[in-house]
Amino acid sequence: MSYVGNRPEAIDVVDFKWQSVQTSSFTGIAGYAYPCNTTSSALTVTLPSSATVGDAIAIVDYAGTFATNNITLTSSAKIKAEQQIKF
Secondary structure, eight states: OOEESSSTTOEEGGGSEEOOOBOSOEEOOTTEEEEEOOSSOOEEEEOOTTOOTTOOOEEEETTSOTTTSOEEEEEEEEETTEEEEEO
C-alpha cells in the first residue's frame, strides 16, 4: 500500500478519486488526488473554502520537478497560521 504522510493515521491513496495530470493552477476537492506536473511552470492549488476536519487532498509530484517549479497551496482559511505555503 502507498500512503500519504508518515503517521499511523495516514490515508491510503487508493481511497482517493484520481484525476488527470494537472499542468496549471486549480482548486482542489476533498477526497481527490492530483498528479501535478510542474515541468514547464509552478502552479497554485487552492484548497476548498469549506473544509472540515478529516478532509484530505493528495498532491503528487508527477514529474519529480517540485524542486524546480514549486507548488503553492493557498486557502481562504489559515494553513499553519499563513494564507499560503510553498512546497
